[in-house]
Amino acid sequence: MHVSYFSMEIWLADDIPTFSGGLGVLAGDTLRAIADKGIACNAVTLMYKGGYFLQSITAEGTQRDDPVVWEPASKLERLDMRASFELEGRTVHVGVWRFELEGIGGHRVPIYLLDTDLEENAPEDRGLCDRLYGGDGRHRLRQEAVLGLGGVAALDALNERGTILHMNEGHASMLALSLYADAREAGHTEEAAADLVRARCVFTTHTPVPAGHDRFPMASVERHLPARYTRCIAELPATEDGQLNMTLLGLALAGYVNGVAERHGEVSREMFPDYEIDAITNGVHAASWATAPMAAVFDEACPGWRRDNAQLGQISDAATSRLREAHRLAKRHLVEEVERRTGERLCEDTFTIGFARRKTPYKRALLLLSDLPRLGEIAARHGGLQIVYAGKAHPKDVAGQSLVRDIHAIRDLLPEKVSLVFVPNYETDLGRVITAGVDLWLNTPRPPMEASGTSGMKAVLNGVPNLSVDDGWWCEGYVSGKTGWRIDASIVRARAREGQVSAEDAHDRAEQLSRLSDEGDRLDAAQLYTLLDEAVLPTFADGARWGAIMRHCIALGGARFNAQRMVESYMKRAYRLDEARA
Secondary structure (H helix, E strand, O other): OOEEEEEOOOOOOOOOOOOOOHHHHHHHHHHHHHHHHOOOEEEEEEOOOOOOOEEEEOOOOOEEEEOOOOOHHHOOEEEEEEEEEEEOOEEEEEEEEEEEEEOOOOOEEEEEEEEOOOOOOOHHHHOOOOOOOOOOHHHHHHHHHHHHHHHHHHHHHHOOOOOEEEEEOHHHOHHHHHHHHHHHHOOOOHHHHHHHHHOOEEEEOOOOOHHHOOEEEHHHHHHHOOHHHHHHHHHOOOEEOOEEEHHHHHHHOOOEEEEOOHHHHHHHHHHOOOOOOEEOOOOEOHHHHOOHHHHHHHHHHOOOOOOOHHHHHHOOHHHHHHHHHHHHHHHHHHHHHHHHHHOOOOOOOOEEEEEEOOOOHHHOOOHHHOOHHHHHHHHHHOOOEEEEEEOOOOOOOHHHHHHHHHHHHHHHHOOOOEEEEEEOOOOHHHHHHHHHHOOEEEEOOOOOOOOOOHHHHHHHHOOOOEEEEOOOOHHHHOOEOOOEEEEOOHHHHHHHHHOOOOHHHOOOHHHHHHHHHHHHHHHHHHHHHHHHHHHHHHHHHOHHHHHHHHHHHHHHHHOOOEHHHHHHHHHHHHOOOOOOOO
16 A cells, blocks of 8 residues: 655745745655655655745735845755646646655655656746746646656656555646556556546635636646547536536545545535545644743653554643743744744733734734724723734735735734734744644634634644634644633524524625624624633733643644544555455
């Protein structure tokens, strides 16, 4: 049994810019846990010479998107081999770089990074791997062809195609199309060919957000892909409204499909009712995300935690004082890092809230700032508040970039006792510092748009409680009085069901949904402020109670929401390592 894991982005190392955010970091955590478990596995992604982008912020709050400058040869091993596939009627040659992730026991997982910047390629093909998520729809289609079609060809050239092929999101779905086309050309019927492919393919969907499900006009697909593939697409339930839907393609050809949290599984089954969709809740690689002071406490209190993350559940009351000291050191590190990056100095003794994630409207980054007078009253009652923001907006997300400007503009309006800092260029180094160093992790997406939300898992691993909307992993991770606080989204859902914001009050369905969203934002903001004022901050003032919550975060959250547990679920339910699968 050998697994080949395909992902458009993978976090390999902090200084290798082959990822943009949650999807890529999750892929890196998954492969690290696979290496720790000693599973026979390789992975395929693209080698982005321009990375995603470096974020800087002007004095006016405008995001600047600068290309990453790095030298792949200093980080990766270039293999002396070539693969190829056909695109737009010509051969595209693919070079391969290798990087190895080493597990705790020395087992290595090779990552193969595909590169089309080769002299033998046409000029327009040489730039296919220039930027992650860059270019227009045509460029994106061609990149996904490199990943799926070129990736299978590269593994075949290396003689390393896995028995199981795991598509991490729809970007990789052309790998299954390649297998299906091979089976059809070998003489298998449509049904038999699909069954052969499903016996080998696993598909993970990561988002309920429509923009996360890539669609390409069939006219463009037919111009770019050889007829052997477009004929196969016509045989599969993979198109809608004249477009190839990459999620539908993955669903049609996968024998096992999963969402990334129990709630996300429910939402995905509602979105795609014709398919059986399981749920394997995400987890984070504990050894990578526990800050050094916290890891030292773990080493003392539960020495085997790196090999068996479940041992974190045994951390005792006796360790509480050491956990608080470890957090104090992590918070000092945060203060120093924020000053180094921004020139602004936070106060180590002031309650600090972290909000670091991609800047896009459904994440509701401004919910905390929606009633500044009330926020000021709360801060005055409890000795002040500090807010640390971070996160990139996609270069083409105009609304997301507007959010970055809005956050900067609001800084000039903040009441006394409230301070805010926006730290640019959010990446894994900074993510590690913020998730461990703040006092509270805030998560306010508009339900049910949060698929999982692994940043909150990194926080609880470091003893930092969450204040989160009841969505994604928090539906499972919230334990009242133990791991944090919950903004109850069911109130808004109930109002919608009861018709309190009814269709008769709106001109059309779009306006009705907008009104529901506005009502939901108002109710969620009210709960957020009440919880801060009446629950979170009074608890923080009681050191013993806060220390107990820190310990519960680790024992209940860190011990469960880790990549080791996640990978064990994939082994049993997706890869079926206890069965003989051909």
